[in-house]
Amino acid sequence: MKRPLKHAIIPGVVGLFLFSACSKSLLVTPDIPDSSTKTPVTSSEVKAQSTTPVGTVIYTSNGYTLTLTNNDATFDDAERQRLVNTFFTVYPKLLNRFYTGATKKVKFVIDPTYNGVAYTSGAVTTLSAAWFHNHPEDIDVVTHEVMHIVQAYTGGAPGWLTEGIADYARYKYGVNNGPAGWSLPAWNASQNYTDAYRVTARFLVWLELHVRSSIVNDLNTALRTKTYTGSTWSQLTGKSVDQLWADYSQNPAL
Numbered sequence: 317m318k319r320p321l322k323h324a325i326i327p328g329v330v331g332l333f334l335f336s337a338c339s340k341s342l343l344v345t346p347d348i349p350d351s352s353t354k355t356p357v358t359s360s361e362v363k364a365q366s367t368t369p370v371g372t373v374i375y376t377s378n379g380y381t382l383t384l385t386n387n388d389a390t391f392d393d394a395e396r397q398r399l400v401n402t403f404f405t406v407y408p409k410l411l412n413r414f415y416t417g418a419t420k421k422v423k424f425v426i427d428p429t430y431n432g433v434a435y436t437s438g439a440v441t442t443l444s445a446a447w448f449h450n451h452p453e454d455i456d457v458v459t460h461e462v463m464h465i466v467q468a469y470t471g472g473a474p475g476w477l478t479e480g481i482a483d484y485a486r487y488k489y490g491v492n493n494g495p496a497g498w499s500l501p502a503w504n505a506s507q508n509y510t511d512a513y514r515v516t517a518r519f520l521v522w523l524e525l526h527v528r529s530s531i532v533n534d535l536n537t538a539l540r541t542k543t544y545t546g547s548t549w550s551q552l553t554g555k556s557v558d559q560l561w562a563d564y565s566q567n568p569a570l
């Protein structure tokens with residue numbers, strides 16, 4: 317397990333990601349022969365065309381570089397392409413909004429031995445091969461993870477807020493949340509803003525709609541520059557985070 321650099325609450329990473337994962341049962345799309353040819357395709361050929369070779373491939377686009385190391389010989393190649401495409405679609409948007417100084421060189425590792433969903437340390441995101449075998453629509457795990465790279469918080473950031481902002485990013489910039497069955501949960505009385513992930517993300521969405529439109533940018537900057545404290549909320553909004561949560565709880569509609 318990596319040290320808690322980007323996931324400030326590492327012990328909860330697995331469970332929390334499971335919490336944020338798709339609850340629907342999704343089937344892996346079966347291999348199908350290339351429809352452009354009438355030549356019968358043998359099963360071995362289909363497999364050769366549809367799985368990603370073990371090894372490292374470097375992708376570049378518009379100044380961004382993604383180095384992908386696949387360690388799973390059975391990984392579906394179309395799924396690999398979706399993950400790569402998600403990176404190149406989402407990452408520049410996140411960088412441009414939240415931190416233009418973030419690195420443009422990112423590494424992905426597809427790991428068949430990792431039992432969680434994904435984790436990010438520095439500019440390296442490790443993706444569980446098994447998770448994407450079983451949840452092929454959940455490609456916006458990438459969106460959440462690469463937001464951690466853009467965050468580039470170097471310590472002291474509350475884990476609940478770090479993860480809440482990452483799921484806010486998934487909510488705003490995700491490319492496949494609907495088919496993945498991923499959405500922000502409605503408010504309920506058992507929640508608190510420190511719940512992290514989607515609960516905190518929805519609070520942030522509410523705050524930007526009803527209190528301060530720049531709040532996520534402002535919090536992100538404070539966290540990255542290590543100026544964030546508990547009083548940051550009142551500096552930005554005139555109210556404490558507890559007061560804001562109470563207001564949210566009174567009228568949580570977005």
Ligand SMILES: [Zn+2]
Pocket residue numbers: 323460461464479482
């Ligand atoms: Zn995270």
